[in-house]
Amino acid sequence: MRRVAALHYHPDGYGTAGKPIIGRRVAGEEFLRALVRHGGLQALRALVQDRAQAEAFRAHVAAIDPVLETSAHTYEDPAGFDDAGMIFVPGAAMSTYAWWRRRHRQDAFSLCGVTHTTATDRAMDAIGDLLVAPLQPWDALVCTSRAALGMVRRLLDEQGAYLRDRFGTGRIEGPLLAEIPLGVDTASFAPLPEARQRWRERLGIGAEDVAAIVVGRLSQVTKFTPAPMYLALERAAQGASRRMHLILAGYFEPEQARGVFLDGAAALCPSVTVHHVDATEPSARREIWSAADLFTLPVDNVQETFGLAPVEAMAAGLPVVVTDWDGFRDTVEEGVHGFRIPTLMGGPGADLALRYAAGMDAYSNYVLGASLGVAMDIPRAAEAYRTLVEDADRRRAMGAAAAAHARARYDWAAVIPRYLDLFDQLAELRRGGGERTPPQPGREPVPLRPDPMRIFADYPTTAIAREMRFALAPGAGLDALRARARVPGVVGRGSLLPTERQLVAMLTRLAEGPATAAELAALAPPGRGARGLVWLLKYDLVRRID
Known part of the structure; x- marks a missing residue:
């Protein structure tokens, strides 16, 4: 069978070159590459806004597979996607595409979105709109972790209850919800012995020293609060038989976070030697993993939904110490691939929601405020760090298990088939029919984006x-x-x-x-x-x- 796929393409959603390295861009870039390499496609279509985006799409795909058939179509040509049977949208905002499809034919193809950050007002609105827009039973939203799936279900449950009460209706339903993790190209994270020696010499990390590494955006606002990690590292370092290092590999966001991370480390873990490496430079981004002996990322922020970095670390053969939080709870098996440190959440949150909704607080203040109500078990974290520092055999065993787990479950070669199975499931549902709210003759297919010549019919003398x-x-x-x-x-x-x-x-x-x-x-x-x-x-x- 000829397999054709399609996606909504905008360069910002599928590339990191020349842009800040953030999760959704990394995920989009890797997804497109993986779909081309592992999807078994005969053709790939793109939904674009203009010729420039069409040319960018063709060039992007050609750099991955120069012989794959491609075509790009604007919103004025929905029939260009009929043979694809689906369009992948790199986010949860699917309502715009559902209304667009309704002008054409709702059973022409499926729509499939994916969650990234779900904490912003825009993301929550987009998820809530799934119950109002003309999504069909053959559409799906992929949630990248059990935690993200739980959040989406709660949000839709609350929105659905409101809509039922408001309109007195019995059936409120959205798209199918599926759980599929993000993936990584595990081979690209294979350890590099030469890079290990070069980077450790550059940073002054001795052969018997133990280096932990944090890779990613260094932001207290949207990633994690570093102080608890520093407290745990200091407890582990005191009395340790080996010298401990911490490599902060990433960029500060905002630049003022430099003081939070570096001055905070100097104040709270003076027994640990802390290094900062700008890992936005491609060679550093690829090589810096090899300099470390273990990975850590104690996230306490609702901005995170899956967390690619621990999976990348496992692919690099590193044991991990992470908080028992969001997607980490799926990717890391406690005591096998590393350690998941228990977290506790508490305190009021309604005031945070009110201030954010009213525009009194920016998003950064909203998520930072929420992180005040999250704590990890610092003694348990210190114990995990101490175990990995003192026991080289345990580090190696956990690192090997982590690498095998990453290859088996999170390599794109394993993840893309799950997407293809989902697309086939949606196609079967589409063939079965059951269209919800079909357009009615004489009515606007998109009520809030109507034909201006009809909606403004009272303006002229006559039509x-x-x-x-x-x-x-x-x-x-x-x-x-x-x-x-x-x-x-x-x-x-x-x-x-x-x-x-x-x-x-x-x-x-x-x-x-x-x-x-x-x-x-x-x-x-x-x-x-x-x-x-x-x-x-x-x-x-x-x-x-x-």
Whole structure:
């Protein structure tokens, strides 16, 4: 069977080059590469806004597989996706695409979105809109972890209860919810012995020293509060038989976070030697893993939903010490691949929600405020660090188990087939029918984005009608048409009008005698004919006759 896939393509969603390295960009970049490499595709389509995006898409795919058939289609050509059967959207905001599809045919193809950050107001609105937009049983939202799935279900449950109460209806449903993790190219994280020696010499890490590493965005606001980690590291370092190092590999966001991380380390873990490496540089990003003996990331922030970094660390053969939090709870098996440190959440949160919703707090203050109510077990973290520092055999065993686990479950070669199975499931549901809220004849398919000529019908004296009759204005013809068209401002949005040849055909017909609007409009493509007739009337090339 010929397998064709499609995705909504915008360069910002599928590339990290020249941009801050954030989770959704890394995930999008890796997903596209993996879909091309492991999807068994004969063709890949893209939904784009313009020619520049189309060219960027073709170049992007060609760099991965120069022989894969590609095509790009704008929103004006939904039929270009009928053979694909689905369009992947790199986020949870699927409602726009569902309304767009409704103008075409709701059973033409499925839509599949994926969660990234779910804590922003925009993300929550997008998830809530899934119950209002015309999503169908053959659409799906992929949640990347059990924690993300639980959050989405709670949000939809609350929104659904409100909608049922508000409108007195019994059935409120959204798309299918599926759980599929993010993936990594595990081979690209294989340890590099030469890089290990080079980086450890550069940083002054001795052969018997033990280095922990944090890789990612160094932000207390949107990633994690470093102070508890420092307290645990200091407890582990005191009395340790080996010198301990901590490598902070990433970039500070915002730059003021430099003091939070570096000054905080100096104050709270003076027994640990702390290094900062700017891992946004490609070679450093690839090599720095090899300098470490263990990975740690004690996230306490609701911004996180899956967490790629621990999976990347496991692929690099590192044991991990992470908080028992969000997606980490799925990816790391306690005592096998490393340690998951228990977390506790508590305190009020309604005030945070109110201030954020009212615009009193920015998103950064909202998530930072929420992290105040999250704590990890510092003694347990210190014990985990001490275990891995003192026991080289345990480090090696856990690192080997982690690498095998990452290859088996989180390599894209294992993840992409799960997406393909989901796409096949959606296709089967589509074939089974059961369309929800089909468009009704005479009604707007997209109520809040209607045809302006219909919704503003009370503005003009009258509207054009098929039976209206028109005649050629005195002196009208090709020369007059071209003279009008040369005047600045006369041909605004000319691509929406009939061609010059089609307009001349209208004038030629009227030279034979009066004609109806229906007859004249038929001389140009549907929709453009009537618009072209009004344009001729607008510039006194034709006249209405009673």
